[in-house]
Amino acid sequence: MRTRAVVRQAVADDAAAVAAVRRVVAPYKVMSTAAVRHLLTVQAPGERFLPLVAERDGEIVAWASAGLNVWTSEPGQAGLLIFVHPEHRGQGIGSELAERLHQHLTEVGAVRVRTFVQPEGLEFARNLGYDGTRQMHYAGVELTGLPEQPPTPDGIVLVPLDAVDPRAAYEADSIASLDEPSDSPLDAVEYDAWFEEIWKNPSVDKTLSVAAMAGDEVAAFTVVETAGDRMWSGMTGTIPPYRGKGLAKLVKSVALRKAAAAGLTSAYTSNDDANGPMLAINNWFGYRRVHTELCLLRTL
Structure with a gap:
């Protein structure tokens, strides 16, 4: 039996592992380890950015983040992203990450959250209350x-x-x-x-x-x-x-x-x-x- 994944806040030293998870889940999204480290360490205070990782047996198997959009005049707009390694899906990791992030966004005053999901994640997202607006094509x-x-x-x-x-x-x-x-x-x-x-x-x-x-x-x-x-x-x-x-x-x-x-x-x-x-x-x-x-x- 696998040990339960532990969710914790991500830190700069997680950058290489987070980049690796991202590349497995979405290889078409090019982001270097240095860029991930930058993402983890550089944000405007008003974003109230919260990065999380899920760790199992010392290995990072999922990454997620959420924060307010401070680049728009519309108040309360927020973004949320979740990446779970394919070998660790269906075990509640994504749900726990989503719950933690939604709670955080509620506490910091978010009123609407945007996320991007792969087609296979659509049912999961809809069960969390998300509905579709647009498509983003990667090439x-x-x-x-x-x-x-x-x-x-x-x-x-x-x-x-x-x-x-x-x-x-x-x-x-x-x-x-x-x-x-x-x-x-x-x-x-x-x-x-x-x-x-x-x-x-x-x-x-x-x-x-x-x-x-x-x-x-x-x-x-x-x-x-x-x-x-x-x-x-x-x-x-x-x-x-x-x-x-x-x-x-x-x-x-x-x-x-x-x-x-x-x-x-x-x-x-x-x-x-x-x-x-x-x-x-x-x-x-x-x-x-x-x-x-x-x-x-x-x-x-």
Whole structure:
């Protein structure tokens, strides 16, 4: 008989084990050990972030987290994620993690919780009171045989993200994020929190990430995160005055080629089902869907 799993709060030293569980459960979600450690240690105080792990016989077999969304003007919005190793499912671990996290979110004032689940987890989530809203598609591409790079429009200069002033990058990111499909608008992103959580994320490779500059203004950008020989597109966006010029496709093309030249072999990304323009761009690059998750909501 297996010993009972023990749920406890996650700490920075759990990062490697948590990253390993994530890769087994969702290999299409690229996140390095360094990025997990950053996630565990860097949050805005207002998030009231609670990370948990379930441990059995000294081995971490599940990981979960929840916290308030402090990047939206809508009060009480929260997020929750649970990853249970396939060999340890059906034993109440996910239910215990969910109960602990829902209790925590209630105590810190959450009124609505968003989660993402794989199709096989839909029944479990619905039994907890979650209902569906959207789909999130995950896709990957091998970094060989990429299509020809589009031309650079007049007045645009392409630079690596490490050559961009972080304040300019923040302004472009916060503007572009307003149009991201979401249950709550990303309309309250503060610079200091963005700088700590995004700009200083150790998995972001600013030499591979690319910005299209129009003078001193970031017109478009793509953020590359890396883990081993794989890359993840953290965000690709164009601010409204420069849309319709193919800049998103251009910066992503440059970034993918730079990643291939740096020895990376595959790239992954995610897109909301409603984000038709970005889905079309990724299809042009040859991305092929590897998984679809369901975005679900629960009112507390």
